[in-house]
Amino acid sequence: MALWGGRFSRSTADDVFALSRSIHFDWKLAPYDIRSSLAHLYILESAALISESNARKIRLALKELNQEVASGSFLPLPEDEDVHSALERGLVEKLGEIGGALRAGRSRYDQVATDLRLFALDHMTNLAHLLSALSRTLLGKAADYVDSPAPGFTHLQHAQPIIFAHELSKHAHALNRDVDRIKDWYERTNFSPLGSGALSGSSLPLDPATSAALLGFAAPIANSIDAVSDRDFVAEALFIMALVGSHLSRMGEEWCLWASTEFAWAHLDDAFSTGSSIMPQKKNPDIAELARGKAGRLIGNLTAVLAMLKGLPFAYNRDLQEDKEPLFDSFETLELILPAFTGMVATTKFDKVKMLAGADSGFSLATEIADFLVRAGVPFANAHEAAGKCVHACETQGKKLHELSDAEFAAIHSELSPKVRDVLTVEGAVKSRSTVNGTAPSSVFTQISILTSKIDQDDQWITDKSASFSGMMGL
Numbered sequence: 001m002a003l004w005g006g007r008f009s010r011s012t013a014d015d016v017f018a019l020s021r022s023i024h025f026d027w028k029l030a031p032y033d034i035r036s037s038l039a040h041l042y043i044l045e046s047a048a049l050i051s052e053s054n055a056r057k058i059r060l061a062l063k064e065l066n067q068e069v070a071s072g073s074f075l076p077l078p079e080d081e082d083v084h085s086a087l088e089r090g091l092v093e094k095l096g097e098i099g100g101a102l103r104a105g106r107s108r109y110d111q112v113a114t115d116l117r118l119f120a121l122d123h124m125t126n127l128a129h130l131l132s133a134l135s136r137t138l139l140g141k142a143a144d145y146v147d148s149p150a151p152g153f154t155h156l157q158h159a160q161p162i163i164f165a166h167e168l169s170k171h172a173h174a175l176n177r178d179v180d181r182i183k184d185w186y187e188r189t190n191f192s193p194l195g196s197g198a199l200s201g202s203s204l205p206l207d208p209a210t211s212a213a214l215l216g217f218a219a220p221i222a223n224s225i226d227a228v229s230d231r232d233f234v235a236e237a238l239f240i241m242a243l244v245g246s247h248l249s250r251m252g253e254e255w256c257l258w259a260s261t262e263f264a265w266a267h268l269d270d271a272f273s274t275g276s277s278i279m280p281q282k283k284n285p286d287i288a289e290l291a292r293g294k295a296g297r298l299i300g301n302l303t304a305v306l307a308m309l310k311g312l313p314f315a316y317n318r319d320l321q322e323d324k325e326p327l328f329d330s331f332e333t334l335e336l337i338l339p340a341f342t343g344m345v346a347t348t349k350f351d352k353v354k355m356l357a358g359a360d361s362g363f364s365l366a367t368e369i370a371d372f373l374v375r376a377g378v379p380f381a382n383a384h385e386a387a388g389k390c391v392h393a394c395e396t397q398g399k400k401l402h403e404l405s406d407a408e409f410a411a412i413h414s415e416l417s418p419k420v421r422d423v424l425t426v427e428g429a430v431k432s433r434s435t436v437n438g439t440a441p442s443s444v445f446t447q448i449s450i451l452t453s454k455i456d457q458d459d460q461w462i463t464d465k466s467a468s469f470s471g472m473m474g475l
Contacts, residue, residue: 026083032118034087035118065094084112110194116323129459132459145164158363159364166444369390
């Protein structure tokens with residue numbers, strides 16, 4: 001049913017209705033629209049704008065509608081323009097004309113802004129849960145490799161030996177920052193537009209502070225024009241999800257490399273791999289590839305909304321209808337990929353022997369020579385030059401660093417005594433990097449422990465927010 005039309009002498013053209021119609025995507029907001037309607041009903045009843053008897057009937061009908069929406073027994077019809085008109089139709093079908101009483105004191109503009117905030121708060125909390133689960137899985141996997149040296153890379157070239165747990169756990173730190181961004185976003189978003197009307201508030205005796213509290217918001221949005229036109233929270237949510245996508249893409253790229261024949265470090269579980277329709281030997285890291293590919297989709301959704309928002313004047317404009325599909329799609333994309341990616345991480349096994357075998361290749365221990373000289377009082381610039389000459393000598397002769405003779409070391413620099421060979425071991429190199437953020441096993445173990453405690457705190461925040469949200473209005 002249309003929520004407007006009294007001043008029009010002709011019905012909307014079919015092509016215009018098809019363009020205007022949003023029910024095919026905004027039906028996702030139905031549970032949140034019912035929730036905000038219950039809060040608004042409480043305000044109207046408290047202000048004696050709806051009788052106690054009618055309010056009781058509307059409340060019961062809204063709760064019935066909520067159950068019917070959840071079960072799929074109440075669905076939108078082709079003539080429904082949007083979620084608001086479809087649910088009002090449902091009320092009118094149940095109650096007759098009093099089903100339209102809820103429209104007093106509110107507009108679709110503050111209504112949809114409220115619904116979308118509720119939807120986003122709910123789904124961002126769930127996203128935080130999924131990210132926390134992946135972070136915890138990464139740290140659990142890292143704990144299995146705290147004593148496993150591997151090559152470290154910069155520019156995709158061997159750099160210095162590391163503990164493989166250090167490589168894995170770096171991703172948990174990045175994802176945990178994403179959770180922190182969600183928590184910060186939540187505090188900025190948790191304000192209610194309800195009571196703002198179309199743009200100027202209401203002449204009716206509404207109580208936006210009470211409706212905000214009923215819905216679990218911290219307070220009403222201070223400016224009614226801002227309340228109906230603000231979509232900062234959508235853009236910021238999409239940025240967070242685009243960044244999550246970039247983090248997953250980076251992880252996906254590493255998993256693809258590790259699973260390649262050339263690396264052969266990672267052995268993917270059959271349940272988290274796919275095969276080829278023509279090459280029977282293939283075992284493909286499709287989850288990692290899809291995660292890498294979907295990052296472009298998430299970045300595109302952010303770009304689309306930013307472009308839509310960039311020139312909107314004054315209060316509500318219909319352009320804002322374009323905020324929902326990108327937001328919904330980004331949530332659906334991450335809610336699809338994250339559980340699969342977490343399963344892939346949890347079930348991957350890494351070859352410790354192959355990782356160790358490559359840990360000292362590519363002259364990755366050259367920095368140990370420079371540091372040896374620094375400890376002997378040589379300025380690092382000179383030490384760096386000497387270490388480089390050692391590498392050059394090895395390349396010329398086809399040797400490894402520790403295979404240079406005492407005379408060759410001494411010829412390169414007088415402070416390069418035979419004791420330099422003591423530092424030219426992978427085990428010694430990783431153990432020596434015992435700074436608080438370093439790759440020494442003792443440091444990595446502490447890092448994992450500290451981040452695990454942080455994730456425990458985040459999980460408690462997620463649990464508290466989820467419980468608070470599910471308890472709103474008794475629904």
